Structure formats: structure tokens, C-alpha cells
Amino acid sequence: xxxxxxxxxxxxxxxxxxxxxxxxxxxxxxxxxxxxxxxxxxxxxxxxxxxxxxxxxxxxxxxxxxxxxxxxxxxxxxxxxxxxxxxxxxxxxxxxxxxxxxxxxxxxxxxxxxxxxxxxxxxxxxxxxxxxxxxxxxxxxxxxxxxxxxxxxxxxxxxxxxxxxxxxxxxxxxxxxxxxxxxxxxxxxxxxxxxxxxxxxxxxxxxxxxxxxxxxxxxxxxxxxxxxxxxxxxxxxxxxxxxxxxxxxxxxxxxxxxxxxxxxxxxxxxxxxxxxxxxxxxxxxxxxxxxxxxxxxxxxxxxxxxxxxxxxxxxxxxxxxxxxxxxxxxxxxxxxx
Amino acid sequence: xxxxxxxxxxxxxxxxxxxxxxxxxxxxxxxxxxxxxxxxxxxxxxxxxxxxxxxxxxxxxxxxxxxxxxxxxxxxxxxxxxxxxxxxxxxxxxxxxxxxxxxxxxxxxxxxxxxxxxxxxxxxxxxxxxxxxxxxxxxxxxxxxxxxxxxxxxxxxxxxxxxxxxxxxxxxxxxxxxxxxxxxxxxxxxxxxxxxxxxxxxxxxxxxxxxxxxxxxxxxxxxxxxxxxxxxxxxxxxxxxxxxxxxxxxxxxxxxxxxxxxxxxxxxxxxxxxxxxxxxxxxxxxxxxxxxxxxxxxxxxxxxxxxxxxxxxxxxxxxxxxxxxxxxxxxxxxxxxxxxxxxxxxxxxxxxxxxxxxxxxxxxxxxxxxxxxxx
Numbered sequence: 001x002x003x004x005x006x007x008x009x010x011x012x013x014x015x016x017x018x019x020x021x022x023x024x025x026x027x028x029x030x031x032x033x034x035x036x037x038x039x040x041x042x043x044x045x046x047x048x049x050x051x052x053x054x055x056x057x058x059x060x061x062x063x064x065x066x067x068x069x070x071x072x073x074x075x076x077x078x079x080x081x082x083x084x085x086x087x088x089x090x091x092x093x094x095x096x097x098x099x100x101x102x103x104x105x106x107x108x109x110x111x112x113x114x115x116x117x118x119x120x121x122x123x124x125x126x127x128x129x130x131x132x133x134x135x136x137x138x139x140x141x142x143x144x145x146x147x148x149x150x151x152x153x154x155x156x157x158x159x160x161x162x163x164x165x166x167x168x169x170x171x172x173x174x175x176x177x178x179x180x181x182x183x184x185x186x187x188x189x190x191x192x193x194x195x196x197x198x199x200x201x202x203x204x205x206x207x208x209x210x211x212x213x214x215x216x217x218x219x220x221x222x223x224x225x226x227x228x229x230x231x232x233x234x235x236x237x238x239x240x241x242x243x244x245x246x247x248x249x250x251x252x253x254x255x256x257x258x259x260x261x262x263x264x265x266x267x268x269x270x271x272x273x274x275x276x277x278x279x280x281x282x283x284x285x286x287x288x289x290x291x292x293x294x295x296x297x298x299x300x301x302x303x304x305x306x307x308x309x310x311x312x313x314x315x316x317x318x319x320x321x322x323x324x325x326x327x328x329x330x331x332x333x334x335x336x337x
Numbered sequence: 338x339x340x341x342x343x344x345x346x347x348x349x350x351x352x353x354x355x356x357x358x359x360x361x362x363x364x365x366x367x368x369x370x371x372x373x374x375x376x377x378x379x380x381x382x383x384x385x386x387x388x389x390x391x392x393x394x395x396x397x398x399x400x401x402x403x404x405x406x407x408x409x410x411x412x413x414x415x416x417x418x419x420x421x422x423x424x425x426x427x428x429x430x431x432x433x434x435x436x437x438x439x440x441x442x443x444x445x446x447x448x449x450x451x452x453x454x455x456x457x458x459x460x461x462x463x464x465x466x467x468x469x470x471x472x473x474x475x476x477x478x479x480x481x482x483x484x485x486x487x488x489x490x491x492x493x494x495x496x497x498x499x500x501x502x503x504x505x506x507x508x509x510x511x512x513x514x515x516x517x518x519x520x521x522x523x524x525x526x527x528x529x530x531x532x533x534x535x536x537x538x539x540x541x542x543x544x545x546x547x548x549x550x551x552x553x554x555x556x557x558x559x560x561x562x563x564x565x566x567x568x569x570x571x572x573x574x575x576x577x578x579x580x581x582x583x584x585x586x587x588x589x590x591x592x593x594x595x596x597x598x599x600x601x602x603x604x605x606x607x608x609x610x611x612x613x614x615x616x617x618x619x620x621x622x623x624x625x626x627x628x629x630x631x632x633x634x635x636x637x638x639x640x641x642x643x644x645x646x647x648x649x650x651x652x653x654x655x656x657x658x659x660x661x662x663x664x665x666x667x668x669x670x671x672x673x674x675x676x677x678x679x680x681x682x683x684x685x686x687x688x689x690x691x692x693x694x695x696x697x698x699x700x701x702x703x704x705x706x707x708x709x710x711x712x
């Protein structure tokens with residue numbers, strides 16, 4: 001029976017029979033169509049040579065739909081971005097769905113369509129996948145796992161490669177995804193035009209690589225936000241990082257939400273914002289390229305690498321004091337008082 | 338107007354620098370130390386987060402007070418929450434960091450992971466919806482906080498009564514600031530000679546609640562907002578009082594605080610809650626008349642009464658190495674504690690001052706590091 005005769009996912013859609021075939025053929029294969037996937041072999045037959053980046057990520061987000069994206073867009077952008085941050089061309093992705101019985105078919109279609117749309121920004125292909133349907137109550141709507149491989153075309157980008165006097169650039173205003181997810185939660189009835197930054201970063205990374213910009217480290221600031229990335233870099237490269245607070249771009253909406261709940265934008269997640277460490281001499285050219293591209297018009301130098309206070313990130317305030325910018329811990333919970 | 342417009346001027350670098358200069362200039366005429374207790378953990382957070390202590394002269398010392406609702410919660414009350422959450426058909430609701438505070442057998446996050454239905458709320462009013470959506474369960478709101486958050490609990494009780502949501506119960510742990518100030522000052526070792534008064538508490542209660550302390554202890558109390566300019570201006574006003582050798586009640590946070598406070602909120606609280614004979618504060622011990630409980634008339638909503646036979650009664654002291662008690666009394670500073678940043682860190686807190694984002698130890702560790710060396 002055609003998948004579109006159903007309003008909700010049934011357990012039988014994961015049973016390996018006709019219903020599962022109709023789900024895969026009429027929805028997944030249709031959206032993700034390419035010759036490797038369509039061959040329906042037990043494993044994808046792909047050609048890899050040279051240095052290859054390989055990554056995997058599982059996506060569980062509440063709510064599934066938020067301003068600026070959904071779990072599907074996130075699953076593609078997230079994995080593609082992990083490859084891009086290693087200087088790799090995103091090529092092949094796998095995709096596994098774990099779907100809760102009763103999940104709305106139209107929501108699944110929306111998610112799958114947005115995944116197909118998002119892949120066009122990198123040119124990657126989903127070449128294998130898996131579908132499981134679990135009984136009601138055993139999953140929270142839908143979980144998606146994506147893995148990806150890509151050819152590394154820019155070598156030596158590494159968390160351990162920060163060097164003294166490198167400058168730190170952030171590609172755009174921070175904290176949008178975390179703030180958008182908070183806003184989308186049922187209990188927060190706030191009106192705002194805030195949208196997630198969820199986006200594929202390969203097009204801009206491709207331009208930086210094409211311009212032969214020297215990049216020492218590059219990372220998308222996902223969970224843990226800017227604070228987590230900078231602390232990981234400072235620790236892995238055994239250097240200090242100084243950040244100028246007033247240089248960090250933050251939107252009014254994100255700052256407002258932070259004020260309301262006692263959060264800091266540095267700690268909020270991003271899904272289309274990345275940080276680069278590169279030689280000071282390369283900074284102007286990198287910024288010139290970045291600011292020409294969609295979403296990166298606020299790209300800015302926010303700090304620099306030092307030989308002092310190794311392993312720590314220092315935030316310098318606009319009034320002359322300074323403090324540690326520590327890695328966030330525990331659940332992000334609003335202040336009490 | 339954008340939200341940022343509301344606070345941007347309160348973080349104006351030129352204003353902060355000018356206040357710093359004025360404080361330094363005036364304080365240089367004063368030989369003795371000015372030991373300022375910021376009662377509220379929010380002010381501790383502001384001082385450390387914005388590095389305001391780095392802009393002040395050496396004779397201004399901060400003493401961090403007992404005004405963090407998480408920090409002052411004794412272990413036996415956390416054990417109450419854990420016990421209630423493990424009862425069949427109970428949903429336990431609470432706020433923020435309370436889920437991470439260690440009780441005698443672990444924190445609420447641990448019991449949640451073991452299967453208890455424990456939910457931290459972003460908006461306390463969600464308690465009404467959760468209770469309505471789960472009519473076959475008892476939904477217990479583990480209510481915490483000072484005068485600031487008490488009105489929200491009162492509103493919840495009010496709505497539960499009016500909407501006849503009979504499965505919404507309360508475990509009340511609301512505490513009061515003035516008895517805590519008395520407890521701090523009653524200690525003969527106390528060095529406190531000025532107070533930054535809590536902001537949000539005073540919006541509800543009015544600044545009048547500090548007047549007895551000003552008169553009894555001859556200490557200035559300046560009720561301050563939470564922004565850097567607020568705190569710096571409040572410090573300046575304290576220094577001005579010290580310079581003039583006077584002790585007065587002053588409201589710096591006049592854009593939100595009046596002498597009388599929010600009378601509507603006070604009336605609603607009085608309708609449902611009454612003074613508890615005594616409440617054991619973490620670090621401060623039992624303080625008479627320092628907390629609230631449900632009035633007898635609303636015993637049908639009081640989880641402490643309904644589940645009395647289930648709840649442990651033993652008082653549980655802190656870990657021997659933990660100096661949270663001295664820190665909450667203003668007798669020690671976080672870096673003085675032998676386990677600060679070693680056995681006790683935000684990842685593995687021994688004491689609740691390290692757990693709460695409003696706790697003094699957490700603020701020191703997060704913003705200034707283990708050795709408390711200014712970066």
C-alpha cells in the first residue's frame with residue numbers, strides 16, 4: 001500500500017515487508033535519488049582515494065521543527081559541516097532513521113524534503129541508509145543518524161594546530177540555534193523573529209580553500225557554543241586565547257533571551273557558525289571572502305592566540321577587566337532568582 | 338525599542354570606568370576596610386562575571402552572603418524531594434540548578450536517570466498544565482527561593498485552588514532574607530560592615546525589610562540592581578556613607594524597587610503562606626521565623642503533611658571538608674576552602690556553593706579559576 005495512504009508511521013513500516021518498501025521507495029529514494037543508492041546493494045559501492053575524512057552524528061532535538069530548520073536539515077548540515085571543518089569535500093552520507101510508531105507521515109515528508117534540499121548546498125549524496133520503527137513511547141518522534149565521508153583537500157587543519165599570534169575569526173553572530181530551540185519550546189511563549197543559523201558551511205569553506213587561505217584550525221561551534229570550541233583549542237594546542245568581548249557579534253534577540261534566562265551567548269549552540277584560527281597576515285583576505293557570502297556579513301576577528309595562560313580562554317571586557325571564558329557545564333537551566 | 342536598549346547603558350564602559358575612579362579616590366581617604374556583603378548570589382555573579390573586583394581599591398573586600406536559594410538548601414530537604422519523586426505516580430517539579438544539588442544519596446538528576454519523573458521548569462506556570470495533563474498522578478512542586486520567587490508559588494496555589502486542580506501539591510522551601518542577615522551579624526566573628534541589598538527580593542518585599550538591620554547594626558544597606566553600573570554605583574554609595582561615617586538605607590535600584598514593594602504580591606503570599614517556626618539553613622543552622630510554609634487551611638496541598646510518614650526527618654550535615662558554611666556566613670572566601678577546585682569543582686561538587694550558578698564558589702571557579710589569580 002502506498003505510503004501516502006497512511007497518516008502515521010505504523011510498526012509495519014519498519015517490518016521489512018511491503019509497507020517498508022513503499023516508505024523507502026516512495027519517500028526516501030525519491031528524495032535522495034542517485035545511482036549508488038538506487039542500486040539497492042547491501043552496501044554502497046564508492047570510490048575513495050587519498051586522505052579521507054569520516055564522521056558520524058546522531059540527531060535528537062526537541063522540538064523537531066524550529067524557526068530556521070528542522071531535525072532533517074540539521075542532520076545533513078551537521079554532518080556535512082563536520083567534514084567541511086576538516087577541509088574535506090563532503091561526498092557520501094549514510095542516513096539512518098529511528099521513527100516512533102504513530103509519527104505523522106506528512107512531518108516525515110517535510111523532514112526528508114528538507115534533507116534533500118540541504119544536500120544541494122554541498123553536492124553530497126546519501127548512498128546508504130536504514131529505517132527502524134519502534135513502538136510508541138520507545139523514541140521521541142524521530143531520531144536521525146548521519147555519517148559522512150569526504151576527500152580532504154586542505155591538509156593540516158587541526159584542533160592541535162593553533163599557533164602564537166594566530167587570530168580567531170567567528171563567521172557570524174553567535175548563539176542563534178540554541179536560542180531558537182529555547183524559543184520553540186512549548187513553555188516559552190515569546191514573540192520574536194529569531195531564527196536558527198542552521199546551514200551548510202561547505203560553500204564558504206570551499207571559497208576559503210580555493211583562495212588558498214592558510215587555516216590552522218576550523219570548527220563549527222555546535223553544542224557548547226563558542227566557549228567550548230575555544231577551550232578545546234586552547235587545551236589541545238596548549239596555548240592561551242584572548243577574546244575581546246565587544247568584538248563578538250551577538251544579535252539583539254539572542255542577547256535579550258540570554259538576559260531573560262541568565263545564559264551567555266558564548267555558551268549557546270550554533271549550527272551554521274564556525275570559528276577559524278589563522279595567521280594574522282591571512283585575516284583580512286579571509287574576512288573579505290567571508291563577508292561576501294550569505295550569513296557571514298558579520299564575520300569578525302574576535303581574539304588572538306597567546307603564549308600566556310596556556311589552556312585557558314580569557315575574555316576581556318570593554319571596561320578593562322578580564323575573566324575566564326569557561327566551558328559550559330551540565331544542563332542549560334535558567335537562573336532561579 | 339530593542340531589549341538590548343534596556344540594559345546597554347548599564348554596561349557602558351565609560352560609566353563603569355568613571356565610577357571606578359570615583360570609588361578609588363574616595364576610598365583612599367578611608368583607612369579601614371570596607372567589608373561589603375552582597376547578600377544575593379546574583380550580585381556575586383555580577384562582580385565575578387564582569388570582573389568588577391579588579392576595578393576596586395584594596396580596602397574594599399567582598400564577603401559573599403547566604404542569598405542563593407540553592408546554596409542554603411540543607412541536604413535533608415533535597416532528600417525530601419528525592420523521596421517524593423520516587424513515590425509511585427508522582428511527578429516532581431522544581432527550578433533550575435536544584436536538580437544538581439547533592440542530597441545524602443545523590444542529586445535529583447541521578448534519581449531522574451534511575452527513572453523518577455523529575456522535571457525542571459522553565460516557567461513555573463507550566464506546573465498547572467502538567468497537573469492538568471496528568472490527572473492520575475500527584476504533581477508536586479518543590480518550591481524554592483527567597484522573597485523573589487515566593488509570589489509565583491502563591492499564584493500557582495491560587496490558580497490550583499480556583500481551577501480546582503486537586504492533584505497539584507506543594508513542598509514549600511521559601512526562605513526570607515532579613516533573618517539570614519541577622520544570623521550573619523549575630524556571629525561575633527562577622528566582619529561585615531556594609532551590605533549590597535538584593536534586587537529582585539526587594540522588588541517584591543520593598544526596601545523596608547532592611548531598615549531594622551541598618552539601625553540595629555549601624556551598617557549601610559544599598560539595594561542594588563544586577564548590572565555592572567548598578568553594582569559599581571551601589572559600591573560608590575556605600576563608600577560615600579562610610580566616608581561620611583553614616584549608615585543609611587539607600588535604594589540604588591529605584592527603577593524597580595520602592596520602600597513598600599509589591600503590595601499585591603505580598604497580599605497573595607499572605608493569603609496562602611505563613612511563617613514557619615524554624616528552618617535549618619545550610620551552613621547557618623536553624624534560624625527561627627526564617628522560612629514560609631502553607632497555611633493550615635491549605636494542608637490538602639501540603640506534600641510535607643500528606644507524605645509525612647514517607648519523608649526522612651534526620652538532619653544531615655555537610656561533608657567535613659566542605660567550608661560552604663563559613664562561606665555562607667561570610668567568614669571565609671571560596672579560595673580559602675581546602676577542597677576548592679580540587680576535591681570540589683562544578684563537575685564533582687561537594688557543596689552546593691559550587692553547584693549553583695549563583696553560588697559564590699561556582700562564580701569564583703568559573704570566572705577566576707582555581708587559584709583565584711586574576712587573569
